[in-house]
Amino acid sequence: MTIMEAPQATRRLTTSKAMVEAIAQEMERDPSVFYMGEDVGAYGGIFSSTTGLLETFGPQRIIDTPISETAFIGLGIGAAVEGMRPIVELMFSDFMGVCLDQIYNHMAKIHFESGGHVQVPMVLTMAAGGGYSDGAQHSQCLWGTFAHLPGMKVVVPSSPADAKGLMTAAIRDDNPVVYIFHKGVMGLPWMVKNPRTLDEVPEGEYVVPIGKARVAREGSDVTVVSLSLSVHHALDVAEKLAPQGIDVEVIDLRSLVPLDREAILTSVGKTGRLVVVDEDYLSCGVSGEVVATVAEVDPGLLVMPAQRVAVPDVPIPYAHDLEYAVLPRHDRIEKAIHAVTIR
Amino acid sequence: MTTHTSESTTAPARSAPQAGEQQRPEPAVRSRLFETMVLCRTYEEAILREYHADKGPGFDIGKGLVPGEMHLSAGQEPVAAGICSHLTTDDAVTATHRPHHLAIAHGVDLRRMTAEIFGREAGLGRGRGGHMHLFDPDTHFSCSGIIAEGFPPALGQAFAFQRRGTDRIAVAVTGEGAANQGAFHESLNLAALWKLPVVFVVEDNDWAISVPRTRSTAVASNADRAASYGMPGHRVEDNDVEAVYAVAAEAVARARAGHGPSLIEIHTVRMWGHFEGDAQGYRPELAEVPSHDPIPRYEQQLRADGVLDDARVAAIRDRAAAAVEDAVAFAKESSTPDPASATDYVFA
C-alpha cells in the first residue's frame, strides 16, 4: 500500500464526491469490486455515497437490494470469502440492530475462527451522526460499538481527502473494514452548510493508511483528540481561541481500529492537557478509551484531569434545541478547553 | 417413501410417487450412499467416545480433550449422503452447529477436521474455531454456531460463482426450528429474487433443542413456505436417503442450470441429544428412537437387493473405522496451540 507523500494535482471536492471518486477508481482498477445496498443505484445513496456510479458501472456492479440487511450483508461476506471485494452499505449505523449477527459474529470472526485460512476482504459503509432532527433511531454514531467488537477495522474520515484515501485503503485491505461517514461531513446541499466539507483532494490514486491518526492542527497548549464532524468543530474552536492565546492541537483519529495510541500519547506528552470530543455516547466507548490510553501508560502526563465532550447517555432528542444540547458542539468544546487550561 | 412437492407456479403439484415407482440409483451409487452414512456414523461414535472419556467425575463440560458443547449428527446421515452425492468440492456447503455429517460427506479432510475438534494447531482453524466453526476453503465448507445465519453467506458464495459464469452452487443447511428466524426468510427471498444457484436444506429432526416443531412453526412443512418465496419446495419423509438423493438431483440441476434456488425439507431423526449431556427428559418418544435408525434399515434394503453382502459390509465398516481412528490418532498426536499466540489471526 502506497502513501502518496506529495499528492499530485488536486482540486476541491466535497467529502461525498471524494468518497465516490475512490470507489469509482477502485472499481475501474479491480473488476471484483462492487457496491450493494438500499437505494445505492438510481438514487445514488441516501447520503450521496454512490452518486453517478450506476451510470458508469451499471446495475450488475451497483446493486439495489431489498430491505434485508441480514441477507445482503451476509451475501457480501460470502462473496468476499470467494475472492470478490464487495462494498456493502448499511444505510444508517442505527440499523446495525437488524443485522448485527452477520457483522460481528460472521464478518468479523470468520478469519480468526478459520485460523487465518479464510479472508473476508469486504467494506461495510454506513452513514452516521445527528444535527438535523432525525431523532433517536436515525442520529446515532455507534462507532464505539463497532470498535469494541474484535475482528473488524473501523475508519471514520473527517475530510474529503481522507474520505478518498481511506476508502481506497479499505477496499484494498484484505480484512473487513467498517467505513463510517458522518452525514454532516459529506457536503450535502440539503444539510447545514459546512465549509470544511469541501477541500483539496488528490486527483489520482490516493491511499491513506488505516490505523494512523493525523495532526489536523499543531498546537502546544492542549490536545483535542477527535474524529469525524467533531474535528471540524474542534478546528473552528481552535481558530477562535488562537488570538486569545490558547494554542490548540487537534488530533484527527481517522481510524478507531487500529487506534493510533502513539499519536495520542505523543500529543498529550507535549501539551499535558487532554480534551476528547466524540459524538458517540459517553460511557463505555471511544472517549473513555482515549483517556485510558493515557492513564494506563502514564497518568502523570496530564497536568489537569482529562475532559470528555460526548453525547451523554441519553437517546438523541428530536426537538432542535434538545438535540443541540446533547451534541458535542462548539460551546461545549470551548468550555472543556478552558477547563483544562485554567492555570 | 413419500415426497411432497409444492411448486411456485400455478401448475398442479405433482402427486407423490408410490413406493417402488421411483428409479433406484445404480448399485454403485447406492453402495456409496451407504458407505458415506457408515463413515459419518462411525465418526460420530468415535467423537462421542472421545468427548465423554474424560469429562468425569460427573460431567464437567469444559474438561477433557474435546471440551465445550458437542452436537452430533447420528440419525441425520441420509441428508448428508443424499445431498452431497451431487456436489463436487468446488461447490459450497454451509452447515450449522451440527456439522460433522455434512463436512464428511462433502469431503472435508478428516484429519484436519478432527484436529480442529480437538483444538489443535493442525486443525482447520488452528484450534481457534472448534467443532461449530469448521472452515475449509479447499472444499468451500463452512459452518456457524448461529442457527440460520449461515444462509446469507451461502448466498454470497453462490453470487460469486454466478458472477464468474460457473455452474457451481451453494448448499445451505439449517434446522426446522431455524426456519422461523429472520435470516431464513430474508435469504429465501433474496436468493429467489436474484436467481442465485442455491439449494436450501432444512433438516427437520422434530426438535429445536427441546421444543417440537408443532410448537414452533405455524405451518405443517417448510416445503409449503417455499412457494411464498418464489421457489419450489420438496419435503422428504422417512429419512429416506434415496428419496433425498432423487430430490436433491433435481434441485442441484435446477441451480446449476441457472434457474434459481429450491428448498428441500427432510424429515430426519436426531438420535442423540441436542448436545452431549442433554438428558432429553422432554422427549416422549425417546425409547423408540433407536428403532428409527436409518443405517440398519438401508443396509437391510441393500442386502435384499443384492447390493451388499457380509463381505462388502465388513469392508465398508473396516474402511470407516480405519479412517476415523487415523483421524483421531492424528488429532491426539498434534500439538496444542501456544497460549502466547492467542491474539493472532484477528487480521490478515
Added chain:
Amino acid sequence: MSSLVLFPALSKETPDAEGVLATWFVSEGSTVAPDQLLAEVQVDKVAAEVPAPAAGVVHLLVDEEAVVRQGAPIARID
C-alpha cells in the same frame, strides 16, 4: 471570447423556478478546464452538478447560498 455559465433547468414544469447555488468548487479567478466541476446547485430536493462549458478563467457572478432563477447566469469564463 467569453462564455456564460447558466443555472441549469432542473424543474421542467416550472421553467422560471428558483433554486440555490449550494457550493462553488472553484474560486474566483481560477483557471478551469472544460467539464471541470464548477458548482453544485439545488432546486427543491434535486441537486445537480454544473461543469465548465469551456476552458478559461472563471468569474463567479453569484455567492454561495444565493437564490438564483433557472437559466440565470452564475459565472463567466473568459
